[in-house]
Amino acid sequence: MISITSVLSIPDNEISFLTSRSSGPGGQHVNKTSSRVTLVFSVQDSPSLSDYQKQLISIRLAKRINSNGELQLSSEEHRSQFRNKEEVVSRFAKLLADALKPVRKRKKTKVPYATKRKRLDSKKKRSEVKKGRSKPDY
Template sequence: MISITHTLSIPENEITFLTSRSSGPGGQHVNKTSSKVTLVFNVQDSPSLSDYQKTLIMSRLSGRINTKGELQLSCEEHRSQFRNKEEVVSRFTKMLAEALKPVRKRRKTKVPYSAKRKRLDNKKKRSEVKKGRSKPSY
């Protein structure tokens, strides 16, 4: 079980891990080991998510979800497959937790008097500087 929030856990059988060879430099090690790990999670078909959670995730992570409704994350930072798998799982939990956070409504506040005063003083100073640049009128 992968714990996302204190109320939501996703069983590991809903997640698929794919391995492949990493890109970039690394010599013989990269060329012969499949250390890159890709996590695939189908958001639409997940029984552990409610409909509301699915719509939240689909809307907030729409750029990362493909047309099949799958969220794909990959990691190839480390040399070992095990560490890449741990890294991709931690990214997955953080990403889902962020997507499921409720959006707090903004409370309207007044601009403080000191901020208004400061802005007007700066405008006056700027005005004086510009007046000082003009030709004097005799």
């Protein structure tokens, strides 16, 4: 069971893991072990998510979801398959939690009086400088 938020958890049977050989340096170890872990989660087929949550995830993570409606995350940072699996599960939980966060509306605030005063004073000062450059009236 992967806990996403305080009210949402994804059961392990909705997630599948694929392993493959990792790329990069590592000598013979890289050639012998399948340490890269890919997490596959079908957003539309998940019974744990409500229709609203599915829609929200599909919109916010559209670039990460493939044409089959699957969210795929992979990790190959560590040498061990176990640590890569832990890494990808924690990234998955954070990604879903961020996608499901409500967007707060911006509260309008007034421009402070001191800021207005400062702006007007600087305009007056600039005006005086420009007036000082002109020829005097006799």
